[in-house]
Amino acid sequence: MLIAQISDLHIRPGGQLAYGISETNLLAEHAIHALLRLNPAPDCVLVTGDLTDCGRDDEYEIVSGLLSRLPMPVYAIPGNHDRREPFRRTFRAAGYLPSAGPLNYAVRCGPVRIVALDSLVQGESHGALLPETLAFLERALAEAPEAPTLVMLHHPPFETGIGHMDRARLFDGAEELERLVRRNPQVQRVLCGHVHRSIQQLFGGTLCQIAPSVGHQVALDLHADAPSCFILEPPELLLHRLAGNRIVTHTAKIDRAPGPFPFILPDDYPGRRPDAVP
Numbered sequence: 346m347l348i349a350q351i352s353d354l355h356i357r358p359g360g361q362l363a364y365g366i367s368e369t370n371l372l373a374e375h376a377i378h379a380l381l382r383l384n385p386a387p388d389c390v391l392v393t394g395d396l397t398d399c400g401r402d403d404e405y406e407i408v409s410g411l412l413s414r415l416p417m418p419v420y421a422i423p424g425n426h427d428r429r430e431p432f433r434r435t436f437r438a439a440g441y442l443p444s445a446g447p448l449n450y451a452v453r454c455g456p457v458r459i460v461a462l463d464s465l466v467q468g469e470s471h472g473a474l475l476p477e478t479l480a481f482l483e484r485a486l487a488e489a490p491e492a493p494t495l496v497m498l499h500h501p502p503f504e505t506g507i508g509h510m511d512r513a514r515l516f517d518g519a520e521e522l523e524r525l526v527r528r529n530p531q532v533q534r535v536l537c538g539h540v541h542r543s544i545q546q547l548f549g550g551t552l553c554q555i556a557p558s559v560g561h562q563v564a565l566d567l568h569a570d571a572p573s574c575f576i577l578e579p580p581e582l583l584l585h586r587l588a589g590n591r592i593v594t595h596t597a598k599i600d601r602a603p604g605p606f607p608f609i610l611p612d613d614y615p616g617r618r619p620d621a622v623p
């Protein structure tokens with residue numbers, strides 16, 4: 346069982362660059378190609394928010410066209426750059442979103458349960474979980490206490506040290522989220538996006554993991570007064586693999602790299618040990 350996670354696509358209207366620099370539409374297309382190249386193929390794909398840059402209808406049209414190229418189920422949640430109703434309209438046909446209220450849902454991917462939470466505060470950069478979202482999470486976790494479970498939401502509930510992103514993290518509901526996760530040891534990951542970097546912290550006794558962006562990354566600047574900057578580091582995706590009852594997570598580069606090359610040492614290799622396995 347393999348579950349891929351991509352995040353923060355920030356799709357723009359055709360021909361436009363994000364912030365005048367980042368070719369997010371092209372980079373998202375590269376991410377789709379990388380997902381299609383994976384062997385073994387993932388059983389489903391999670392998209393942890395900021396699918397669009399400005400929540401425009403023309404951006405949703407482009408992102409839904411891109412995601413529809415994936416043959417496996419795709420489950421998405423909104424980020425602060427999305428807008429709830431266009432998001433709901435765009436993905437309604439996939440059948441997993443509620444018809445009204447916050448975009449919370451629970452689905453199964455084989456033995457793995459995915460509980461998705463809507464942390465969007467419309468018009469704001471930071472996130473919050475409404476009381477009804479926390480009640481939904483409590484009910485959803487009580488329904489399947491034995492199933493290995495991934496909880497996903499866009500805004501991370503912890504400080505990363507990157508000041509300008511910490512001021513836009515999850516605030517209302519973060520403590521209650523941690524309490525619910527701690528009470529439910531079947532939760533093996535809390536998966537987020539938003540910070541455009543691979544970052545982890547223990548949270549409620551489990552691993553809370555922020556996915557890198559498939560587009561531009563947030564600059565690694567661990568000052569409280571760090572300016573809000575991005576950097577065109579190589580984009581990545583996450584692969585969560587269930588083995589037995591445990592999940593192990595890999596970070597994979599989206600761009601192709603030279604190789605793979607076999608670990609073969611010729612006999613005359615300087616420093617080769619005589620007992621080396623060929």
Ligand SMILES: [Fe+2]
Pocket residue numbers: 353355394395424426539540541
């Ligand atoms: Fe983002």
Ligand SMILES: [Fe+2]
Pocket residue numbers: 394395424425426499538539540
């Ligand atoms: Fe975000």
